[in-house]
Amino acid sequence: MANEFDLIHRYFSPLAGPEGLGLEDDAACVTVEPECDLVVTKDMLVEGVHFFGNDPASSIAHKSLAANLSDLAAKGAKPNHYFLGLSLPGTIDDAWLQKFSDTLAKLQQKTGIRLAGGDTTRSLSGVVVSITAMGTVPHGKMVRRSGAQVDDLVFVTGTLGDAALGLKCLEGHIEPTDSLIERYRYPEARFALGITLAPHIHACADVSDGLLADLGHIAEASGLGADVTLADIPLSPVVRQLITQNPEYENSIYAGGDDYELVFTAAVSKRAKLEKVCADAGVPLAVVGRITENTGIRxxxxxxxxVHTERTGFQHFET
Structure with missing residues (x-):
């Protein structure tokens, strides 16, 4: 593997926008658009916790940046810049780095986000990827978790449970299914849809830890609760079949993470508009419940x- 400065110059300087100053300075210089707020989010992915050591470099890069893009999507923010922290063991070679940086380049081209800086260090264990991403929203228009209102409908984009069952494939619990593994390794952040939805919704989160957990964050921040109908949770055909054959994995659809779909609340009167927005974007949309005065998620x-649920989603320090 190249030394630190050659590594930066070869693999990451080509990804830098003008704000990154060619990655030749120890800082970036970011200009915020007029009449906009800057939205900042950070996600850290660790080998052995968020991905396997033998996962493709392309998957690790994609998932690391997509997790941050998904957070920006939930805020209705347009992605602008990101900072990359990369800690690598000595076993990483140039071919791995090339695939990693090529994947970041593809996501940058697709989303418009640009690398603005970061840091690289040696790791004494596995790979660690830390990304801080920035986006912009019109002043005062960021969608927060705390905006849910009583009798709001609860909406979910896409399908749930695919990534959680993809993880079970990789762990050897169920027969490997390419589509599920793909959803786990290469989640699709709804970055463009989040911007379009923002003016019409009250609260939003991305489903990274599990539907009940992430909807629970919205409910708690809003001082409210929610009822979710199990039969209304949107499932792909392969997940529906797997759950039918293996009922013990049913909790993957409401407590499994890594789908990076959006869960949001909006007034009943907005339903037709939201359905049209999602249909125009080619993204499935489902109503899975309603916000209630009583706290907690049912x-x-x-x-x-x-339904008795022993767990609602992933927690890092769960005992």
């Missing part, structure tokens, strides 16, 4: 009975 089955 999962309800097809018979109207409460």
């Amino acid at each position: 999962l309800i089955d097809q018979n109207g009975k409460l």
Whole structure:
């Protein structure tokens, strides 16, 4: 592997926008658009926690940047810049770095985000990727978790459970399925859709830890609760079949993370508009519940009975 400065020059300087100053300075210089607020988010992905050591470099790069793009999407922010912190063991070679940087370049081209700086260090264990991303929203228009209102409908984009079951494929619990592994390794952040939805919704989060956990963050921040109908959670055909055959994995659809879909709340009167926005974007949209005055999240089955849930989503320091 090249030394630190050759590594930066060869693989990451080509990704830098003008704000990054060619990655030749120890800082960046970012200009914020007039009448806009700067939205900043950060995600750190660690080998053995968020990805496997033998995962492709392209997957690690994609997932690391997509996680941040998804956070910006949930705020209705346009992605602008990001800072990359990369800690690498000595076993990483130039071919790995080339695939990693090529994947970042593809996501930059697709989303318009640009590298503005970062840092590289040696790791004594596995790969660690830390990204801080920045986006902009019109002043005062950022979508917060705390904006949900009583009787709002709860919406979810896409399908849920694919990534969680993709992880189970890689762990050897179920027969490998390419589409599920793909969803786990290469999540699609709804960065463009988030911007379009923002003017019409009250609160939003991305489904990174699990539907019930992330909707729970919205409910708690809003001082409210939510009822979610299990049968209304959108599933891909492969997930539906797997759950039918393996009912013990049902919690993957409401407590599994890594789907990076959007869960948001909006007034009933906005439903038709939101459905059109998503249809125009080619993204499925489902209503899965309603915001309530009573605090807490309740999962309800097809018979109207409460579903006992031992866990609602992923937590790093769960005991």
